[in-house]
Amino acid sequence: MNTNGAAVSSRRETWKRVKRMKLLYALLLLPVVHLFLFSYVPMYGVLIAFQDFKPALGIGGSDWNRFEHFRTLFTDFVFLRALRNTLIISGLKLCFGFGAPIVFALLLNEIVHPRFKKWTQSISYLPHFMSWVIAASILVEIVSPQRGVVNYVVTLFGGEPIHFLASKTYFIPVMIASDIWKEVGWAAIIYIAAITAISPDLYEAANVDGASRLRKMIHITIPSIMPVIVVLFLLRLGHILEGGFDQILNLYNPLVYEVGDIIDTYVYRTGLAQFKLDYAAAVGLFKNVVGVVLLVSANLVVRKYSEHGVW
Template sequence: MAKEGKRLFGFIWKYRTLYFISIPGILYFIVFKYLPLLGSVIAFQNYNLFAGFGGSPWVGFAHFERMFQHYDFIRILKNTLVLGLLDILIAYTAPIILALLLNEVRLVLYKKIVQTVVYAPHFLSWVIVSGIFTGMLSPSSGIVNVILGWFGIEPIYFLGENSYIRSILVGSGLWRDVGWGTIIYLAALTGINPELYEASEIDGAGRWKQTLRITIPSLLPVITVLFLLKIGDFMDYGFERVFVFQNPLNITNSEILDTYIYKAGLKQMQYSYATAMGLFKSVVGLVLLMIANTLSRKSTGESLY
């Protein structure tokens, strides 16, 4: 034990600079991620602000029962699942496709301009993004309705229709974040050995076959890891990106667990009930991640742990 402890200390001391610069990140996760988990106990209490954790009465799974019996729970859960699934099918695959297309561009200046243009929206807040899309989709002056008017189509109030809100949420997220994912895949593409392409050219393989046989298989580890991380956030679609587009006219298809938790917890001050819903969402996300990680490890050999 003494030798192992000495060896561990020597290893840490050897890389002391790396451990030192990682301290702020470690403290961030401890203070803002792990310590708040202790507050999950109020999901099993009738929490009272003045009595605190110790003085609040225990109610067991009463808040979870109330959650499952809520008349709107199935609809809210369905909205969360549908939006999460659409995000994976569209917003997750789009950066892969865009990165593969940009990788084929030989004009460096054009390639860099496109990268900058698609990456820039990532730095915009959801409030700004909602303002841009609200202006574009405005029934009176929005460019989309202006174009529709050229074809004799009556103006459409897109944000006031339940049938359009999911497309708007997914589309705005795609526009904002597709550049971020693309840069990650482009960075992975630079690590592919050029000799593989040279050898394939000698064998007569074109660009399409090179993409199928070399590029995509080489990207598979990165694709798998990012997919697993996406699955972990499947239930966490994002409060901000939905709330800024939400209104009474589209709430039927836009109300998700995050927005409902905000309304129940902060607006109605039902802290225990909102915590129970948040805990349910986290547990479901963890289970989905564990299942996806196991399947990935058995099928591709790639996993998070």
């Protein structure tokens, strides 16, 4: 009886809290409905990855193909090339692009002059709000062999103009650099917020002990924001097979397909240009499954050796 009474009392308290915060739950309802309609309902369409899909027959009327598309994946040279390029580009972005916002946030935190700090932070955000259509147009002008400022500097020192976006050697470095330029300021926001949450008492104690600014950064700032770094790294790892569709689509061309074609652009060409919707769905499903497996595996490893993790 006591157990039942406690359960009833707990339910009553829960309903009281729900009634008290009903407006907050009402606000939560809209994003939940949006998530359900646009993220979960479309999962039904994944079935076409296992079919010889014919739009006239629909999902219910198309024949099952016994995983034929998935067998084709690993014999398709173009897909394997796109997979290799995706891993290379995403890996380089993870190595250089993930650490850049952390370094930027740490350096920004060391700026003493408040007005200069505010202007620096605001300017670093601006590229994020440009679409890759606009950013790509700016980048094309910057690296243009005829009128670009980069090639002007190259020729000024006696070199020959370089067509960066048509060169297999320079295309990937340009992608990495432009991605960092566009996203470093925005990605640093969460690290800056984490740094501002650090107790000032820690820095005051370090000042008393005579610690330099570098020592305080190494022994106070970085360890304090490490949980945030770990969580964001795990989330980023789950997107390892996303090389940056908008960026690549707006900047690549057939001359650099060998190094610049990634899974997303391959799916775009296969699904929309060639209208192989079922095969494109199989490629997309493969990419998402790999991302989930990587995220879960990495989280389990991190949770085993530390107290940090996504869940």
